[in-house]
Amino acid sequence: SRQWRGVIREYADRLDVTDATPVVTLGEGGTPLLPAPALSRRTGADVWVKFEGMNPTGSFKDRGMTMAVTKAVERGAEVVICASTGNTSASAAAYATHAGIKAAVLVPEGKIAMGKLSQAIAHDAQLIQVQGNFDDCLDIARDLAEHFPVHLVNSVNNDRIEGQKTAAFEVVEVLGDAPDFHFIPVGNAGNYTAYTRGYREDIAAGNATKLPRMFGFQAAGSAPLVRGEPVKDPETVASAIRIGNPASWQLALEARDLTDGYFGAIDDERILLAQRILSAEVGVFVEPASAISVAGLLDRAEAGQIPAGSKVVLTVTGHGLKDPQWALRLPDGSDVAPTVVPVDTAHVAEVLGLGA
Numbered sequence: 001s002r003q004w005r006g007v008i009r010e011y012a013d014r015l016d017v018t019d020a021t022p023v024v025t026l027g028e029g030g031t032p033l034l035p036a037p038a039l040s041r042r043t044g045a046d047v048w049v050k051f052e053g054m055n056p057t058g059s060f061k062d063r064g065m066t067m068a069v070t071k072a073v074e075r076g077a078e079v080v081i082c083a084s085t086g087n088t089s090a091s092a093a094a095y096a097t098h099a100g101i102k103a104a105v106l107v108p109e110g111k112i113a114m115g116k117l118s119q120a121i122a123h124d125a126q127l128i129q130v131q132g133n134f135d136d137c138l139d140i141a142r143d144l145a146e147h148f149p150v151h152l153v154n155s156v157n158n159d160r161i162e163g164q165k166t167a168a169f170e171v172v173e174v175l176g177d178a179p180d181f182h183f184i185p186v187g188n189a190g191n192y193t194a195y196t197r198g199y200r201e202d203i204a205a206g207n208a209t210k211l212p213r214m215f216g217f218q219a220a221g222s223a224p225l226v227r228g229e230p231v232k233d234p235e236t237v238a239s240a241i242r243i244g245n246p247a248s249w250q251l252a253l254e255a256r257d258l259t260d261g262y263f264g265a266i267d268d269e270r271i272l273l274a275q276r277i278l279s280a281e282v283g284v285f286v287e288p289a290s291a292i293s294v295a296g297l298l299d300r301a302e303a304g305q306i307p308a309g310s311k312v313v314l315t316v317t318g319h320g321l322k323d324p325q326w327a328l329r330l331p332d333g334s335d336v337a338p339t340v341v342p343v344d345t346a347h348v349a350e351v352l353g354l355g356a
């Protein structure tokens with residue numbers, strides 16, 4: 001058996017690389033596509049979960065970052081820069097340090113999850129907390145990349161989208177064709193754009209016969225694509241997608257029109273309920289932003305939009321350990337109180353309701 005070689009080497013013939021390209025990889029991609037019987041039962045569809053939390057830094061960003069940092073190094077960059085709600089900064093930090101270059105990351109002060117903040121620091125990035133939101137951070141990052149010798153690795157960089165399209169290739173390889181529906185969280189809409197590109201290329205390559213309908217979801221307090229205008233002060237527990245002015249807005253609309261797709265909004269309560277359903281009924285723990293794929297499916301199934309037996313893929317974008325605090329509160333709002341016992345087997349048996 002051989003080791004998975006990361007998305008650039010696995011898909012070299014479908015990416016802009018040559019034998020001379022200095023591949024920077026941490027073994028990203030090759031993530032599980034898992035059947036989710038509990039969600040199939042709830043919806044009548046045939047539901048599969050693409051678990052992107054299994055990437056090296058715990059999110060789908062690694063697929064794009066291997067490509068973005070590889071191309072940066074190929075072009076001689078010594079510093080990469082990004083704005084981030086947390087996952088992009090964790091990924092940029094890891095890949096830059098692996099490549100022996102520097103990463104500078106701009107994050108909204110106090111608004112990114114502790115796990116992600118820890119990753120950026122652990123991987124030795126220069127971390128700058130901006131007193132503003134993600135959209136402000138991206139404005140500054142773009143400004144800096146325009147005027148200084150720093151290489152931008154946000155998803156406005158096409159190399160990111162190229163790397164991320166490989167997730168669609170993996171889905172098609174497992175299912176034998178594209179699914180009928182693909183549900184995905186939307187922040188900047190880079191990943192929504194990337195999957196659409198991947199599926200299109202799979203049709204052109206003869207690997208798939210159809211495009212899935214691309215269903216993208218934003219948090220209700222942060223849903224510019226649904227409202228049709230930027231949101232000035234976006235708010236949501238799903239901090240990864242707390243974005244008011246998506247960078248790939250136009251590409252996202254084109255992808256939606258091309259795939260007969262849909263953009264929907266989900267409130268925070270239903271995001272957290274979906275997170276709980278996925279962790280407690282399927283066994284997959286994701287961060288709140290990722291759970292919006294599940295919430296979106298439940299919402300659209302309830303609306304009667306998903307015919308029985310439809311093949312449905314949900315991308316869950318980031319690992320639950322990134323931002324674990326939400327799991328400690330149950331959907332009814334109560335905090336989880338751990339059961340404490342003395343060192344006594346009979347006592348534990350009684351608490352567990354075992355025996356007579």
Ligand code: F0G
Nearest residue numbers: 084085087088187188189190191317318
């Ligand atoms: N899910 C997670 C866990 C994310 O971190 C992001 C984006 C998205 C979904 C949305 O993807 O932007 O391509 O539509 N996170 C970025 C970041 C903004 O900085 O980590 P998108």
